[in-house]
Structure formats: C-alpha cells, structure tokens
Amino acid sequence: MKQKETSLNTRLINGLTVEEIGDEHIGTSYETPLREDAFDLDDELKIELIQKHFKEIMQILGLDLTDDSLSGTPERVAKMYVKEVFSGLNPKNKPEVKLFDNKYDYNQMLVEKDITVFSNCEHHFVPIIGKAHVAYISSGQVIGLSKINRIVQYFAKRPQVQERLTVQIGNELKSILQTEDVAVLVDAEHLCVSSRGIQDTTSSTVTSFYSGKFDQDETRKEFLSYVYNK
Numbered sequence: 001m002k003q004k005e006t007s008l009n010t011r012l013i014n015g016l017t018v019e020e021i022g023d024e025h026i027g028t029s030y031e032t033p034l035r036e037d038a039f040d041l042d043d044e045l046k047i048e049l050i051q052k053h054f055k056e057i058m059q060i061l062g063l064d065l066t067d068d069s070l071s072g073t074p075e076r077v078a079k080m081y082v083k084e085v086f087s088g089l090n091p092k093n094k095p096e097v098k099l100f101d102n103k104y105d106y107n108q109m110l111v112e113k114d115i116t117v118f119s120n121c122e123h124h125f126v127p128i129i130g131k132a133h134v135a136y137i138s139s140g141q142v143i144g145l146s147k148i149n150r151i152v153q154y155f156a157k158r159p160q161v162q163e164r165l166t167v168q169i170g171n172e173l174k175s176i177l178q179t180e181d182v183a184v185l186v187d188a189e190h191l192c193v194s195s196r197g198i199q200d201t202t203s204s205t206v207t208s209f210y211s212g213k214f215d216q217d218e219t220r221k222e223f224l225s226y227v228y229n230k
C-alpha cells in the first residue's frame, strides 16, 4: 500500500483517515465528548492559552499580526470561544430553571416555536444557523417561556452535531419538566455545507425528538401544524 504523503492524515477514525471521511458527519454519542479534566483550567487561563494558539494559526497563515486590524483578533476569538459561542460546554452556565404550578390546569400542548439557534458544527467549527421548535404537555408544572429559549441556547453554545443538539434539548426538558411528553424539531443551515465544500445554499437539515404522547401520530401532527402553518 502506498504510504500517505502527509502525517496529518494518518490518524484513523473508525478505520478511516480524516480525508477519507471527508464531510460525512459522524456523531459518536448523545453526550458531548468532554474529557474528565475539561474544567480544571479556569476561563481566564483558557482564554490566555487559546489566544496564544490562535495567534500561531494566524501567523502560520502568513498574516501580519502587527497590523492594527489583526492584532486584537487572537484575544477576541479566545474570549468569544470561552465566554460566548462555546460557553454551553461548562455545566456552571446551565440556566437555572424555576417551575411553576400549572394553576390554570392547562392540559394541552404548549408550543414555543421559531427559537433562534446559533451553534457551531464540531467537524468544521463554522456556524449552524436555524430555528428550534419545542413543545411539551405539562405533567402538573410549567416552565417560564424564556427558559425554553435559554435551554436551547445553552446546548447550542457547544461544538455540536445537530442530531445531538436536538436530543440534548429533548432530554433536558423531559428531566426538568418531569414529563415524557416532549417534542423538539430543529431546522438549520450548516455553513460547512453552504459556504464551503458542496456549497449548497438552499438545503437545510431537519432533526426531531419525539417522546411520550408525541410518539402518537395525532399529537405529532398537531405539533407540526402549529410549526409549519404560519
């Protein structure tokens, strides 16, 4: 067998090189793959280290870091990674959720639709942009509406694959609301598909999570009618 020319492509994933896998997006688990020591370093140290490494990437690309427009970029990127776009990796940033008694005895589904999703694809570190639609049927307690948005945002602020994002939101809501009756639909554009690679700017990816009553055709249809009938 011909030897690979570059050492960069020799790490095997499921017996394939990164080049052979290409743009196939494989997710390995519904848990975000984090190491045990993920939070041994505090945010400030992470920012300092990422800044150093990002500067190196820019230097390798040949950019002049003494240029006024570029000199602050490593620091900006490092802060943005740790404090914003990947802040959902850290469980301490998980939104605190208060539940309220379902005083109105509202026993139909509640749908929170068109929740803005900004995430990043973990295979290319470029944005995933879309909408999430979430529904649940109360088992006696209800959640403040904006908390649903916050839960979506928390899991979106990680390097993600869309399937995992969808399941993580669904499982979290099931556990918080103590109900099986939860539905999540995510419809999103992946910039790794639209801005590079195949460069398809019209396709979007839809993923869903249905549990409890939403496994039944009728309930699911009702949910989808709220989501898609504008």
Ligand SMILES: [Zn+2]
Pocket (backbone or CB within 6 Å): 025, 121, 122, 123, 124, 125, 190, 192, 193
């Ligand atoms: Zn990607």
